[in-house]
Amino acid sequence: MMRLKLVPDSTKIPFVRYRHLAVGLSFVVVIAAFAFMFTKGFNFGIDFKGGTVIEIATKEPANLTDLRSRLGKLELGEVQLQRFGDDHNVLIRVGASTDITEADAGDKIVNKVKAELGSEVEYRRIESVGPQVSGELVKAATLAVIVSVLAMFVYIWFRFEWQFGLGAVLSIVHDVMATILVFSVFQLEFNLTTIAALLTIVGYSMNDTVVVFDRIRENLRKYKKMDLGELIDLSLNETLSRTIMTSVTTLIALFALFIFGGEVIRSFTFAMIFGILIGTYSSIYVAAPVLMAIGITRDWSITQLTRAKNNAGK
C-alpha cells in the first residue's frame, strides 16, 4: 500500500552539529524582540489601549476617502479607517482620547458616528473599552503569560529534572519572543486573542518539547554509555516523523481556519500558525541544546527507570 511519508523511515540528521548556529540565531531573535518591543512597540488593539472600534458594512463598495473626510470633521481625535475583508466592510478605529472615553466607554463617539453615517450603513460590530478595563487587561494578560510559563516549568521539573525544565522554559520564552517580534515588526494588531494565541503556542511548543524529552529520557536508560550529543541526535531523529506529522495536521486545521474562518479571527489564527512553526523549530533547536549545554546527571536515569518500572507494574 502506498503511504504518504513526510519523513523517511530512518533519518540521521546531525542536528546537534548545527546547534551553535541555531542558538546564535535564537539569541538574535530574542534580542531583536526586546529591541523592537522598546523602540517600535506594538499596535495594541482596544483591549489593551482602550478606544472604540466600529465595523460597518456599506451597500455600495465603501468609499474610504469620503468616509474619512466625513468622520474627520466630527473631531473624534485619532481616527483610522481600514477595509476589513471585502470592499463593503470598513473598520473604524477611534483612539482613546482622554476626554471622551473616560466615563462612558466611547458611547459619545459611537453616537456621533451613528449620527453622521445614519442608517445607510449597517453596524456589524461596536466595541469600546474604557481606560480602566484596558489597564486591567494588560495586567491580567502579562500575568497569564508568566503564570503559564512558570506552571510549565514546574510540571516539567516534576516529571523530568530541572535541566529539562529549564530547557523547556527557554524554548517557550524563545517562542513567545519570536511571535512578539513578528507582531512588532509588522505592526499586527495585538489584542486579547493574541494573548490567547500566545498561550496556545506555549502549550503546543511544550507538547512538542515534552515528546522529545521523553525520548531523550528513554534513550538515556537504553544507551548508558552513548555520548550525550549523539544521544540527543538519535532522539530527535527518532521523534522527527511524529514532530513533523503533528505540526502538519495542526497546520492543516489552522490554515483551513485562516482561509475560511473569516476576518474577525484572522490575526488570531495567524499568530497560532506562526507559533506552531516556531514551536516545532524550538523543540529541536532550543530545548535540546540547553540540555547539551548544562548537561544531565545520568545517574538520575537509573532511579527514574526503577520508578518507571514500578509504575508500569501497577
Next chain:
Amino acid sequence: MLHFERWKIALIALVTLTGILFTIPNFLNKETLASVPAFLPSKQVNLGLDLRGGSYLLLRVETEGINKDRLQSQMNDVRRALRDAKVLYTGLGVQGDSIVVRITKQEDIEAAEKAIEALSTLIAGNVLTGSIGERDIAVAVDGTQITVTNTPAAILARAQSAIQQSMEIVRRRVDEMGTTEPVIQQQGLDRILVQVPGLDDPQRLIKILGQTAKLNFRLVDTSTTAQQALQTRVVPAGSEVLYMTESPDTPILVKRRIMVGGDSLKDAQPGFDSRTGEPVVNFSFDNTGGRQFGDVTRENVGRPFAIVLDDKVISAPVIREAILGGSGQISGNFTVQQANDLSILLRAGALPAPLTILEQRTVGASLGADSIRSGIIASIIGSVAVVIFMVASYGMFGVFANIALIVNVFLILGALSLLQATLTLPGIAGIILTIGTAVDANVLIYERIREELRSGKTVIAALDAGYNRALAPIIDANVTHFISAAVLFELGSGPVRGFAVTLAIGVLTSVFTAVTVNRLIVSTWVRRARPKSLVL
C-alpha cells in the same frame, strides 16, 4: 493490549453514545426540539454573543457618591438630635468624611454625645467580613468638638447594598425593554455585567442604564428669577439653579425641598395628551405619595412646580388646581420613544448610585451569522483535510484514527451542550485546533508502532509496545495543553474564555478517544483479522 474487559467496552460505548445523544439536539430545529420526550437531552450549545449577535456591557457602580449623600442626611439627623436634646451648638458641618460639631456649653457635651450615639444603628451583619455587631457610626469627643464618622464596615455594607439594589434596578430596566434572556451578573466588587442577546441598538440600552433616574417634584422659587440669581451670584437659601432638559441653556430656580420623591411612584405608562395629542408619561403615586402631592398642590395653586429628573428640569407647569387623585401627567415635548423610555425608567425605579460604562461590545446579528457560517465551513474543510491526510499517511490505521476523531468531535459538542458552556468564535477555533492536535496522540502511537515493527517485533508485540510506550508522552503533552487552557480560562472573559473551554474539553476528550476508543477499534480489528504482518 488486545484484551478489553466487557465492562470496559460497555463503558466506552456508553460514553460515546452519551456524547452523541447530547449532540443531537444541536441539529434539530426548535419545533422538533419541543417534541423531544423529557427524558432525552434537549439542550443546545449556548452560543456566545459574538455568534448570535447582541450586546455586552460592563458597568461600574459609582458608590463614592453614596457616602456624601449619606453624610448630608446624617448631618440633618445630628441637628435634629441636638435640638431635641436642647443642646446649643455651633459650626455643624461636613468635613471630609466626617461630621463635625462644636458644643457651646461644656456641661452639655455628655448629653450631646449620648443623643448622637443614639442615632447609630447596628449594621446588617455579614459573616464573611466579620462585621456582625458593628455599629454604623463612631462618635469621638475632643474637647468641645464632636466628630461623627461612618465605620468602614458601614461604608462597605452600604456599597454592597447599593450594588445589589443597582443590579435589581438594572434587571428591571433591561426586562422592561422587552429583551429575551438577558444575563445580569455582579462582577468583582462593584461591577455589573449585562449581556443582552439579540440587541442591535446598544446605544438605547446604554442611555437607559446610564441614567440614575432620580425623579422628584419640587416647587419653583419665584422670589427672584434664575437669571438674576446667576448674575448677582446670590441664590436664595434653600434653592438652587437647575437647567431645563429641553434647552440646556435655560436656568430655572428650584427649591431644594422635595415635595414628593420618585420612590412614591406606583406606576408610569407612556400615553398621549388628550388635548394636544403629544406623547406624555402618565404616572400614579402610592397612597402616601398621593396624599403628599394632594396637600402640596392644594397649598400652592397658581404657582409653578418643577418635575426634576437627575437634576434636570423636564418641565415646570403651573398648578391649576389641587391634584387629589394621586395621579398626573408629565409632558416635555417628548418623542414617542422618549416617553416610552422615561416610563421604563420611572417604573423600574432610581439607581442608588450612578453607573458608568467601562466596556461595551456589540455584535450585529449579521456578523454573528457570518461568523457561524465561516466557522462551520472552516471546521468542515479542516476536518476533511486532516482526515484525508491521516488516511494517506497511515492507511487503514488512519481510518481508525479518524473514527476516534469523529467520536471526539461528538464528545466535545456533547460536553458543551451538557455543561451549557458558551461557544464563541474563538471557541470554534479551539475545536478546529483540537481536531488538528487530537490526532497527535494517534500519531505518537502509530510512529511508535512503526519503530517497534522496524526493530523486528511481531505485530502483536509492536502494537502492545506502541500503545504502552506512547502513553507517557501523550499524557505529558496533554497536561501542558491543559495547563495553558486553564490559565487562559482564568484570565479570559467572553470570547477568549470560550476558546479556553473548548480547548480544555478537547484535551480531555481527545485523550479518551485517541487512546481508549482507538485502541478498542484496533484490538477488535486485530482479533478479527489476525494479521501475520503489518505495514504501517
